[in-house]
Amino acid sequence: MKLFEKAPAKINLTLDVIGKRDDGYHEIEMIMTTIDLADRISFEEIEGNQIILESNSGIVPNDERNLVYKSAKLIKSKFNIDKGVKIYLEKNIPVAAGLAGGSSDAAATLRGLNRLWKLGLSEKELMELGEEIGSDVPFCVVGGTALATGRGEKIQKITSVPSGWVILAKLPIGVSTSVIYNALKLDEIKEHPKTEQMIKAIEDQDFSMMTKLLSNVLENVTFSLYPQVKQLYKQMKQFSGEGVLMSGSGPTVYALVNMESRKNRIYNALRGFCKEVYAVRLLR
Ligand SMILES: C[C@@](CO)(OP(=O)(O)O)[C@H](O)COP(=O)(O)OP(=O)(O)OC[C@H]1O[C@@H](n2ccc(N)nc2=O)[C@H](O)[C@@H]1O
Ligand SMILES: Nc1ncnc2c1ncn2[C@@H]1O[C@H](COP(=O)(O)OP(=O)(O)O)[C@@H](O)[C@H]1O
Missing domain, CATH: 3.30.230.10 (Ribosomal Protein S5; domain 2)
Known part of the structure; x- marks a missing residue:
C-alpha cells in the first residue's frame, strides 16, 4: 500500500x-x-x-x-x-x-x-x-x-481566518530558532502583541483589523542579527503598506492582502530584487 x-x-x-x-x-x-x-x-x-x-x-x-x-x-x-x-x-x-x-x-x-x-x-x-x-x-x-x-x-x-493571500519573501539565509531565542532580551521588548484583539479580529473576519494587529517580538532580534532582513521588511512595507510581518524566528517576511490585484502587484514588485518569492492562499 x-x-x-x-x-x-x-x-x-x-x-x-x-x-x-x-x-x-x-x-x-x-x-x-x-x-x-x-x-x-x-x-x-x-x-x-x-x-x-x-x-x-x-x-x-x-x-x-x-x-x-x-x-x-x-x-x-x-x-x-x-x-x-x-x-x-x-x-x-x-x-x-x-x-x-x-x-x-x-x-x-x-x-x-x-x-x-x-x-x-x-x-x-x-x-x-x-x-x-x-x-x-x-x-x-x-x-x-x-x-x-x-x-x-x-x-x-480558533475560527478559520477569512480568505486572503500571503506573499512571502525569503532571503538566501537560514536562521536558527535557538540562536534567535537565545539573543532575545525580555526586558527590551517594546510592545507585546495584542493577542486577544487578534483572536477577536479573526472571529469577526475583520481582515483589515488583522493586518493592523500583526506582531512578532522576535522580529527585532532577527533584524539586528541580519540587517538585510530588516531591509527586506522595509521594502515590503513600501509596496504593501500595512500587513507585513516576519514569520516565526525568520527570515521569511510576508505581506497579507485580501485582493488578488494587490497580491499580483506586490508579488511582481518583490521578484525584482528577491529570488525566492511565493504568493499563496491562506488555508481555511
Ligand atoms: C519560533 C517558532 C514560532 O512558531 O517557529 P519557527 O521560527 O521555528 O518556525 C517556534 O517557537 C519554534 O518552534 P520549533 O522550531 O518547533 O522549536 P523546537 O525545535 O522545539 O526548539 C528549538 C529551540 O528553540 C528554542 N525555543 C523553542 C521554543 C520555545 N518556546 N522556546 C525556545 O526557547 C530552544 O532553544 C530550542 O532548543
Ligand atoms: N524535513 C525537514 N524539513 C526541513 N528542515 C528539517 C527537516 N528535518 C530536519 N530539519 C532541520 O530542522 C531545522 C529547522 O527547519 P525548518 O522547520 O525548516 O525551520 P523553522 O523551524 O525555521 O520553521 C533545519 O536546520 C533543518 O536542517
Missing part, C-alpha cells in the same frame, strides 16, 4: 514571549495559521524492517537528522512496529525559514504512518507524540488557525 500526506507551512500572525523557563525554553503565546505552500510526503510499505527516506531536497539530510525520519522512528519504536517503510519527501517549503517546514513534515509523517500501519491513534495522541519531536509539531498535526501557548505545544483551535 502507498499513501500520501500534504504538509503545509504556517505563518505567525502574532508571536509573544512571556518569560524564560528553567528547561531552556521560552513561555510563549502565538497565533498561527496554515498556508497553501506545502511539502508532499508518500509512504509505502516495503519488505523488512527499515525506514528508507528519499527526498528531492539538497539541503536536509535523509538520515536520523531529518524530522521525518525521527518521527517514523519514534512511532515505530513506541508501537513495536516490525515493518519497513519507504518515505519520499518532496520539499517545497524553504528550510530554516520560520515557516515550520520540518515540523509540518514531522506531523504529516505521524499522520501518514498512523494510517499506513492502522494504529488508530487520535489527533490528541498524535499531538502528544509530536511534542517529543518539536514545539511546533502539535500545531502542525491539526493545522488551521490556532492559539499556541506553553512552549508552543498547547493548542487551542
Whole structure:
C-alpha cells in the first residue's frame, strides 16, 4: 500500500514571549495559521524492517537528522512496529525559514504512518507524540488557525481566518530558532502583541483589523542579527503598506492582502530584487 500526506507551512500572525523557563525554553503565546505552500510526503510499505527516506531536497539530510525520519522512528519504536517503510519527501517549503517546514513534515509523517500501519491513534495522541519531536509539531498535526501557548505545544483551535493571500519573501539565509531565542532580551521588548484583539479580529473576519494587529517580538532580534532582513521588511512595507510581518524566528517576511490585484502587484514588485518569492492562499 502507498499513501500520501500534504504538509503545509504556517505563518505567525502574532508571536509573544512571556518569560524564560528553567528547561531552556521560552513561555510563549502565538497565533498561527496554515498556508497553501506545502511539502508532499508518500509512504509505502516495503519488505523488512527499515525506514528508507528519499527526498528531492539538497539541503536536509535523509538520515536520523531529518524530522521525518525521527518521527517514523519514534512511532515505530513506541508501537513495536516490525515493518519497513519507504518515505519520499518532496520539499517545497524553504528550510530554516520560520515557516515550520520540518515540523509540518514531522506531523504529516505521524499522520501518514498512523494510517499506513492502522494504529488508530487520535489527533490528541498524535499531538502528544509530536511534542517529543518539536514545539511546533502539535500545531502542525491539526493545522488551521490556532492559539499556541506553553512552549508552543498547547493548542487551542480558533475560527478559520477569512480568505486572503500571503506573499512571502525569503532571503538566501537560514536562521536558527535557538540562536534567535537565545539573543532575545525580555526586558527590551517594546510592545507585546495584542493577542486577544487578534483572536477577536479573526472571529469577526475583520481582515483589515488583522493586518493592523500583526506582531512578532522576535522580529527585532532577527533584524539586528541580519540587517538585510530588516531591509527586506522595509521594502515590503513600501509596496504593501500595512500587513507585513516576519514569520516565526525568520527570515521569511510576508505581506497579507485580501485582493488578488494587490497580491499580483506586490508579488511582481518583490521578484525584482528577491529570488525566492511565493504568493499563496491562506488555508481555511
Ligand atoms: C519560533 C517558532 C514560532 O512558531 O517557529 P519557527 O521560527 O521555528 O518556525 C517556534 O517557537 C519554534 O518552534 P520549533 O522550531 O518547533 O522549536 P523546537 O525545535 O522545539 O526548539 C528549538 C529551540 O528553540 C528554542 N525555543 C523553542 C521554543 C520555545 N518556546 N522556546 C525556545 O526557547 C530552544 O532553544 C530550542 O532548543
Ligand atoms: N524535513 C525537514 N524539513 C526541513 N528542515 C528539517 C527537516 N528535518 C530536519 N530539519 C532541520 O530542522 C531545522 C529547522 O527547519 P525548518 O522547520 O525548516 O525551520 P523553522 O523551524 O525555521 O520553521 C533545519 O536546520 C533543518 O536542517
